[in-house]
Amino acid sequence: MDKYLQAKYNVAAPRYTSYPTMPYWDTDHFSVARWEDSVKSSFFQTNEKDGISLYVHLPFCESLCTYCGCNTRITKNHNVEEPYINAVLKEWNMYRSLMDTAPVLRELHLGGGTPTFFSPANLQKLITGLLSWVNIHPDAEFSFEAHPGNTTAEHLQTLFDLGFRRLSLGIQDFDPAVQLIINRHQTLKQVRNVTYTARKIGYTSVNYDLIYGLPLQTTDSLVKTMHLVSELVPDRIAFYSYAHVPWIKPGQRKFTEADLPDAPTKVKLYDIGRSLLKNYGYVEVGMDHFALPDDQLVAAEKTGDLHRNFMGYTHQHTQLLIGLGVSAISDSWYxxxxxxxxxxDYINTIELGALPIFKGHLLTGEDIVIRKHILEIMCTGKTTWNYHNEPFEGLLKGIERLEPLAEDGLIDLCSWGLQVTNPGKRYLRNICMALDSRLWNDKPATQLFSMAI
Structure with missing residues (x-):
């Protein structure tokens, strides 16, 4: 990779799990009442045809992984499980009261935290409660995140019996030195046991999360991790860039920038990992994701049906995503x-009988158009626009900001759209950032996002 491009584009950039990005949400014009209206509208428009998605945030972990950027609560007290589940089910009941008919559930994902912190019995109580007044879509997919160190055969069987078929294991790195400094411990034997047990039970998809750019990570250690992973043949692999944001996540101050690979080394880690995954037979999908050739994500990208939401990439598209639990994010498209x-605060608000919403954003017409283009770039590597149907100044200025990226060979740009080139795949965040009208209209005085490289 060209060192000039590395230096030029290694800037703080959003990951674009949403547009506008959260620091640019206009909270002044938002209200819970308006949010409820948008949920009703989106549900009425799409429930019967597409269904809805549910994300449940289960925040508890027994120990803090110092690299982690998620919202977590560290405790070894498992008495917290049942009260939390009761609160989540109360929140779901509030949402169901906004719906004039039973929701058609298309996707259900348990994230964290550590969902397998919860006992199998309590997970069964949670899922049974969520499904008590829904119609399950024929193509529904249920998935959950798990820690290899505490996921038991009983966890796997219980969730399988409730309809779960997809499992995602957080591994990050197998190197002992890296595991020690990030306080994330799991052995190859534990990962192998969970993977093989899940497949024996009947799970059809196992994903591994891996991270490059971690403290003390070297090219040799990454190669060893990739080799071990390849022997277990997960169906999908998420190969993420470590996001160093210690001003947001103080746990990351357990190590310093001196422990992190520098930018050229981090690029080398990515290139090596990406090359190895392709050699092992995986196909690159969107940004940071790889899958076996017969995976549904690969097929969806080829047909243009790939979608991305707060839960990640999916081959299915629902307009309404409801997030339950502390810090969970919901999306009605509007x-x-x-x-x-x-x-x-989450528990107390639930007990008062109100939706526990902390903040939000109502999308403008320009927001929706720019969001559509960013989503298409992230999912298909291309997008098209129409000046007559999308006469927004923010989009026009964004197209002008794309010209230097075209000159650098990252995109093929024409009057009606763009196509990301092969070198440009490494810079998807930068390409999308050129279209980010809200960021350019109000450039941050301090760093809000992790570095692109």
Missing amino acids: AFAQNEKKLE
Whole structure:
């Protein structure tokens, strides 16, 4: 990779799990009442045809992984499980009261935190409660995240019996030195046992999360990790860039920038990992994701049906995503809403009988258009626009900002759209950032996002 491009584009850039990105949400014009109206509207428009998605945030972990950027609560007290489940089910009941008919559930994902912190019995209580007044779509997919160190055969069987077929294991790196400094411990034997047990039970998809750019990570250690992973043949692999944001996540101050690979080394880690995954037979999908050739994500990208939401990439598209639990984010397409980020505030608001929403954003017409283009770039590597149907100044200025990226060979740009080139795949965040009208209209005085490289 050209060192000039590395230096030029190694800037702080959003990951674009949403547009507008959260720091640019216009909270002044948002209200819970308006959010509820957007949920009703989106549900009425799409439930019967497409169904809805549910994300449940289960925040508890027994120990802090110092690299982690998620909202977590560290505790070894498992008495917190049942009260939390009761609160989530109460929140779901509030959403169901906004719906004039039973929701058609298309996707259900349990994230964290560590969902397998919860006992199998309590997970069964949670899922049974969520499914008590829904119609399950014929193509529904249920998935959950798990820690290889505490996921038991009983966890796997219980969730399988409830309809789960997809499992995602957080591995990050097998190197002992890296595991020690990030306080994330799991052995190859544990990962192998969970993977093989899941497949024996009947799970059809196992994903591994891997991260490059971690403290003390070297090219040799990454190659060894990739080799071990390849022997287990997961169906999907998420190969993420470590996001160093210690001003947001103080746990990352357990190590310093001196422990991190520098930018050229981090690029080398990515290139090596990406090359190895392709050699092992995986196909690159979107940004940071790889899958076996017969995977549904690969087929969806080829047909243009790949979609991306707060839960990641999916081959299915629902307009309404409801996030339950502390800090969970919901998306009606017309608006975003985030729940209270502090556990106690979340529980207290639920007990008062109100949706525990902390902040949100109502999308403008320009927001929706720019969001569509960013989503298409992230999912298909291309997008098209129409000046007559999309006469927004923010989009026009964004297209002008794309010209230097075209000159650098990252995109093929024409009057009606763009196509990301092969070298440009490494810079998807930068390409999308050129279209980010809100960021360019209000450039941050301090760093808000992790570095692109």
